[in-house]
Amino acid sequence: MLALLGLLWPPAVAASxxxxxxxxxxxxxxxLTRDTTRAIFAMRQRTWPDGQAVRVYVLSNDNPVHGRFVKERLAVYPHQLQLAWDRMVFxxxxQAPTRVFSQVEMRERIASTPGALGYLEREYLDDRVQVITME
Known part of the structure; x- marks a missing residue:
């Protein structure tokens, strides 16, 4: 029905x-699969498949990059993710993921924290972090 109205979920966006x-x-x-990635960012899965602890980093809810990542890659809305974090904390x-203030800080924290996971726009990538493919 949504496709008939020209509305698709997740939104059609170029992967790049x-x-x-x-x-x-x-x-x-x-x-990682989308479901596993969603579970990690919802803080329900706390370890990598090899048993190493996952340290999740996110930008603030009002950051447009955070909104795009959550909607396009996880297929949820930022407020839904925040509600899940709030429920666990309260x-x-x-606990909620660690918030960072910029993509530069995100890259630095991920590069220096074993087990870290986050997201970046392609222009912020360098050889200190590795890209994880989502299936």
């Missing part, structure tokens, strides 16, 4: 325009 998933170079997982069952 979407922020990409990036991790610390020590992460041994080269690709119930004492988990």
């Amino acid at each position: 325009d979407s922020p990409v998933l990036v991790a610390h170079p020590s992460v041994q997982t080269p690709r 119930s004492g069952t988990g």
Whole structure:
């Protein structure tokens, strides 16, 4: 029905325009499914498949890059993700991801934190972080 109205979910966006998933170079997982990525960013999955702890970094909810990543790559809205984090924090069952203020800070934190995961626009990529493919 939505397709008949010209509305598609997730929105049709060129892959090169979407922020990409990036991790610390020590992460041994080269690709993740959307469901696994969503579980990690929702803070429900806390380890990589090899058992290493995942440290999740995100930009603020009002940052347009965060909005694009969450909507285009995770197929949820930023407020839905925030509600999940708030529920875990307030119930004492988990914690929210670490917020960073810029993509430069995101890159630096991911490059220096084993097990780190986040997202960047392609122009911020360098050889200190690795791109994780989403299936």
